[in-house]
Amino acid sequence: MTAAPTGTRTHPPRVTAARDLAAAAVLVAVLAVLPWTEWGNLRLLFTTLIWTTCSIAWNLVGGYAGQVSFGFAVFYGIGAYTAAVLITEAHVNPYLAFAGAALAAAAASLLVGIPTFRLRGPYFAIATIGINEAVRVVMNNMEAVGAASGYRVNEMVGGQRAPFVMAEHYLSMVVIFAVALLVSILVARSRFGLALTAIRDDEDAAADIGINAFQHKLAAHALAAALVGAAGGAYARYAAFIDPGGVFNFNNSVSILLMPVIGGLATVWGPIIGGAVYGIVQEELVARFSQIHLGLYGTLLILAILFEPGGVVGLMRRVWRALTGRRVQGGPVPARGVKA
Amino acid sequence: MSAAATPVRDPAHQVPVLEVRGLTRYFGGLAAVKDVDLQVPEGAIFGVIGPNGAGKTTLFSMVTGSLAPSAGRVFFRGRDVTGLKAFQRVRLGITRTHQIVRPFRSLTVIENVELATRYGRRPPGTAAEARRRAMEILEFVGLGAQAGLPASVLPVGQQKLLELARALATAPDLLLCDEICGGLTDAETREVMDLLRRIRASGTTILYIEHDMRAVMSVCDRIAVLNFGEKLAEGSPEEIQRNPAVIEAYLGRGAAGVDSDA
Numbered sequence: 001m002t003a004a005p006t007g008t009r010t011h012p013p014r015v016t017a018a019r020d021l022a023a024a025a026v027l028v029a030v031l032a033v034l035p036w037t038e039w040g041n042l043r044l045l046f047t048t049l050i051w052t053t054c055s056i057a058w059n060l061v062g063g064y065a066g067q068v069s070f071g072f073a074v075f076y077g078i079g080a081y082t083a084a085v086l087i088t089e090a091h092v093n094p095y096l097a098f099a100g101a102a103l104a105a106a107a108a109s110l111l112v113g114i115p116t117f118r119l120r121g122p123y124f125a126i127a128t129i130g131i132n133e134a135v136r137v138v139m140n141n142m143e144a145v146g147a148a149s150g151y152r153v154n155e156m157v158g159g160q161r162a163p164f165v166m167a168e169h170y171l172s173m174v175v176i177f178a179v180a181l182l183v184s185i186l187v188a189r190s191r192f193g194l195a196l197t198a199i200r201d202d203e204d205a206a207a208d209i210g211i212n213a214f215q216h217k218l219a220a221h222a223l224a225a226a227l228v229g230a231a232g233g234a235y236a237r238y239a240a241f242i243d244p245g246g247v248f249n250f251n252n253s254v255s256i257l258l259m260p261v262i263g264g265l266a267t268v269w270g271p272i273i274g275g276a277v278y279g280i281v282q283e284e285l286v287a288r289f290s291q292i293h294l295g296l297y298g299t300l301l302i303l304a305i306l307f308e309p310g311g312v313v314g315l316m317r318r319v320w321r322a323l324t325g326r327r328v329q330g331g332p333v334p335a336r337g338v339k340a
Numbered sequence: 341m342s343a344a345a346t347p348v349r350d351p352a353h354q355v356p357v358l359e360v361r362g363l364t365r366y367f368g369g370l371a372a373v374k375d376v377d378l379q380v381p382e383g384a385i386f387g388v389i390g391p392n393g394a395g396k397t398t399l400f401s402m403v404t405g406s407l408a409p410s411a412g413r414v415f416f417r418g419r420d421v422t423g424l425k426a427f428q429r430v431r432l433g434i435t436r437t438h439q440i441v442r443p444f445r446s447l448t449v450i451e452n453v454e455l456a457t458r459y460g461r462r463p464p465g466t467a468a469e470a471r472r473r474a475m476e477i478l479e480f481v482g483l484g485a486q487a488g489l490p491a492s493v494l495p496v497g498q499q500k501l502l503e504l505a506r507a508l509a510t511a512p513d514l515l516l517c518d519e520i521c522g523g524l525t526d527a528e529t530r531e532v533m534d535l536l537r538r539i540r541a542s543g544t545t546i547l548y549i550e551h552d553m554r555a556v557m558s559v560c561d562r563i564a565v566l567n568f569g570e571k572l573a574e575g576s577p578e579e580i581q582r583n584p585a586v587i588e589a590y591l592g593r594g595a596a597g598v599d600s601d602a
Contacts, residue, residue: 191455191458191467194447194451194454194455195455195459197444197446197447198444198447198452198455200446201443201444201445201446201447202442202443202444204406204426204442205438205442205443205444206444207406207425207426207427207430208404208406208426208427208430208435208436208438208507209430209435209455209456209459209460209506209507209509209510210427210430210431210456210459210460210461210510211427211455211459212425212427213427266446
């Protein structure tokens, strides 16, 4: 925006995705070269990228469209199991298996979304909790994939068990993260993203200007589920063992929701900051103080909702405003939790 | 009880832009709208008046599709649209403004309008074209200077204009305005009346709910009066002002003969 000297006329600022895309390209490039340097703990970064990808995905549905879901572990788990079975039973190339995981999770998201998106606000949130638990219980009894005792992932290359190469797992996750980031940036300023925001603000008013709210929510949900499913697939291949109590755990759903709330809802960078904070805290603190992390997230969440509902991004924008006296376009939306 | 016993056809013998037949809506045991028939001819500014709770907004919601009728049909240019959802009717050309303003508060003023152009009846090919059209509409209603502001910071008078701009952006063929003058000053009301005339002149038919009698009488060609969910009377503004049943519904028994200043 040019600094017009006087006058009340504010020209509509044209916020483009160019700046975000440039920042994303730099971030992804840095992440991609890390394995060839001596910096960075690839294991820690790998899990952090998984969380961050899920956080970006949830933000599409919970942030932009305002549909607070407590059921994203369903898509994580379905992605994990799909990739695991494709790799182990069908000897599918792992990257194709991740794509299959994304498709399976997106398909599952339609099954979840078609009944639940007819509900609004807290009713939708409660329904997703129920679905998460129901799916976990079903998977606990699914004998074909090992039921509650879990499923072992066996990747074969030329008749041999594939060797474990951390850098390769890590790079596969950088690719998935880059796709998630690209999707998020493109959605943020698109007609689709604006329509999701309109649906969050007032679903009936959105219908009155011709927006098919139900269809838009389903589409955002499917897009998000696909990203989470691919991340779940990458996790399954890395861990080489998955079980329903792990991947379908309700705690995962809560974590996926916490990250964008802490980072800043309905922003491009909020979920990434939230995911990075969460991933690092999870890995570094949990090992040493196994119970403290839940208290820490609780505290962060309460602080965010009480003092800075825009999350970390909101806080940074507030500081920026205080320092420069200028507003930043497209601020995060306040996290008021589940609204009726 | 049906007012359609002797249908009063418009002399032009055209298919009315909007026709509702026997439209009824119950909330529990209460009939908010009961057996209402209306025919809104092409190019009209058609007023719907009535005391509070007469069912005007309920009638609107059934015409736009946000509320399903308990009975009756809605026809748009002869086509039965009763089963269509609100967003589908927008794409045919039926749009409304809301009595209580409902802007998208997280979006800027121009984004509100731009989005409506892009999902309305005639979506522009490009984002730039959508923005240009949105800006034209904002200039038309007098919100050009506010285009870049967040919609949430506008005063109520301007939010009413934003409602109108957003509805116009969908390129409506039939525009339903729900008490667009409520809370406006006399000068603002005159401006809005002028806008409505210009919208009609551009080919859009208007169905108009209003409490401000002077506004309704000055701008409408034809008026229907609702009372307790039923159509009490229909006619030209002069006929309505002279109608004893209408005067009674508004002012109570014995008030007939009170002069009106419209």
